[in-house]
Amino acid sequence: MIKSLHRLALCGLLLPICLPLAAANAALSNKVQQSLKANKISSQSLSVATVPLNGPGNSTFFNADISVNPASTMKLVTTYAALELLGPTHQWKTEFFTDGQLKNGVLNGNLYLKGGGDPKLNMEKLWLMMRDLRANGVLQVNGDLVLDRSHFVQPQLPSFNDDGGDSNKPFLVTPDSLLVNLKALRFIARTEGGKVHIAAEPPIANIRIDNRVKALPAAKCPGWPDVRYNPVTEFDGTTVIVSGKLAEGCSSQTYLSLLDHPSYAAGVIRAIWQELGGSIMGKDRLAPVPAKARLLARAYSPDLTEIIRDINKYSNNTMARQLFLSIGAQFRNSADQDDSKAAQRVIRSWLARKGITAPHLVMENGSGLSRAERVSAREMAALLQAAWKSPYAAEFMSSLPLVAMDGTMRKRLHRTPLVGEARIKTGTLNNVRAIAGFSRDSNGNSWAVVAILNDPRPWGASSILDQVLLDLYKQPKR
Numbered sequence: 001m002i003k004s005l006h007r008l009a010l011c012g013l014l015l016p017i018c019l020p021l022a023a024a025n026a027a028l029s030n031k032v033q034q035s036l037k038a039n040k041i042s043s044q045s046l047s048v049a050t051v052p053l054n055g056p057g058n059s060t061f062f063n064a065d066i067s068v069n070p071a072s073t074m075k076l077v078t079t080y081a082a083l084e085l086l087g088p089t090h091q092w093k094t095e096f097f098t099d100g101q102l103k104n105g106v107l108n109g110n111l112y113l114k115g116g117g118d119p120k121l122n123m124e125k126l127w128l129m130m131r132d133l134r135a136n137g138v139l140q141v142n143g144d145l146v147l148d149r150s151h152f153v154q155p156q157l158p159s160f161n162d163d164g165g166d167s168n169k170p171f172l173v174t175p176d177s178l179l180v181n182l183k184a185l186r187f188i189a190r191t192e193g194g195k196v197h198i199a200a201e202p203p204i205a206n207i208r209i210d211n212r213v214k215a216l217p218a219a220k221c222p223g224w225p226d227v228r229y230n231p232v233t234e235f236d237g238t239t240v241i242v243s244g245k246l247a248e249g250c251s252s253q254t255y256l257s258l259l260d261h262p263s264y265a266a267g268v269i270r271a272i273w274q275e276l277g278g279s280i281m282g283k284d285r286l287a288p289v290p291a292k293a294r295l296l297a298r299a300y301s302p303d304l305t306e307i308i309r310d311i312n313k314y315s316n317n318t319m320a321r322q323l324f325l326s327i328g329a330q331f332r333n334s335a336d337q338d339d340s341k342a343a344q345r346v347i348r349s350w351l352a353r354k355g356i357t358a359p360h361l362v363m364e365n366g367s368g369l370s371r372a373e374r375v376s377a378r379e380m381a382a383l384l385q386a387a388w389k390s391p392y393a394a395e396f397m398s399s400l401p402l403v404a405m406d407g408t409m410r411k412r413l414h415r416t417p418l419v420g421e422a423r424i425k426t427g428t429l430n431n432v433r434a435i436a437g438f439s440r441d442s443n444g445n446s447w448a449v450v451a452i453l454n455d456p457r458p459w460g461a462s463s464i465l466d467q468v469l470l471d472l473y474k475q476p477k478r
Helices: 002-013 015-024 030-038 071-085 123-135 261-275 304-314 317-331 339-353 377-389 393-397 461-473
Strands: 046-052 060-062 093-098 101-103 106-108 111-114 145-148 185-192 195-201 207-216 226-234 237-247 251-256 284-286 294-300 422-429 432-440 446-454
Touching: 030 461, 046 377, 046 461, 060 377, 071 304, 071 317, 071 339, 071 377, 071 393, 071 422, 071 432, 071 446, 093 123, 123 261, 123 294, 145 261, 185 207, 185 237, 195 207, 195 237, 226 251, 237 251, 261 284, 304 317, 304 393, 317 339, 377 393, 377 432, 377 446, 422 446, 432 461, 446 461
Parallel strands: 111 145, 145 284, 207 237
Antiparallel strands: 046 060, 046 446, 093 111, 093 294, 101 106, 185 195, 185 251, 226 237, 422 432, 432 446
């Protein structure tokens, strides 16, 4: 009895230390245990937290106070923080300036493009901006094309490639003050008239195609056509050697990221300007916009509400990293080494103001595409509870994938009662499978749910996490 009283008193003083002991007593459902066993995964690899939000029910925690890698569920921290720190109507701007004078369609000076960190500066937006230049009388630029990429103070972070394979995958694109079209090149191959035609979009001048694809007679088009792309960097550009075979009437497309940010941005601008009938006589270079430069055109991004839908629905790593740096840039002070450090500081301060203590939280780039990022299931559940009470709860929740309907959850839990009943962010790395978000139960009440699995061999783990959602749905009738 005395020992029990002593432990209670000690826990009162050291609550965070005692929480893991209490959480360890929670039990997983029989079906979740069976699913773990079927997939040969230890229960100690799984962390779970479920919390009722607007109705009866008991919170459950299993390994909920263990530091785990959350993979892309970390995007929930970044996007919710952005909603409250930047505001749902926050926009980014991109601007064209000049230090010269326009006369008879000729701009006698340099053309500057200043990036403002827009996560969604796509081809259409850039084309409209350059169309505005044409509408304002600019046809020929006699000076240089100058890119201003000074908006972010970039961190020096380790590169990440989960499988050590193709480093040209679009999801590995890093953030930039002047991020254009997510730095993606789309290659389209099609066979017509016994010939294979290959095109790149956008048509950047220093991307050359060496077409070695063999045309085959008409046949059923495969789901994964045998068309392979091998980029070779040369002194004056990049040659993409395309090999394989493609049947008559079939097509395929592949997205690659082959150029650095300045080369891609300059290449796209010159390609669009040429299509519009214009020319730029000078070279490409980097420099800040002069203080006395004159504004020629300006474009705004969509509202933050739309940006976070793209990030969470489709787990866009580059846009999430761009948003994370945007938080840092907005609130940077002289003590911050870079915008990543600034974002970390600001988000921790924001969480503290909300009464959320998160000793396990480690943020590196805000996207989850990291080996360093950490959180506990309980901390993530606390964040979701706060989001539920936020004035921007509707905007946040609508950014999450609907189970069996869209985003990264569109192929899961079909033919179950959960179709459209849960909004769940997923996370996947080589050794991580995770879900976090909001789910309704069979009584129509809402819950915050977090399930994160860290294991060297997590294959089949999605079925385990899906079972957590199914168990949560089956609440007793009340």
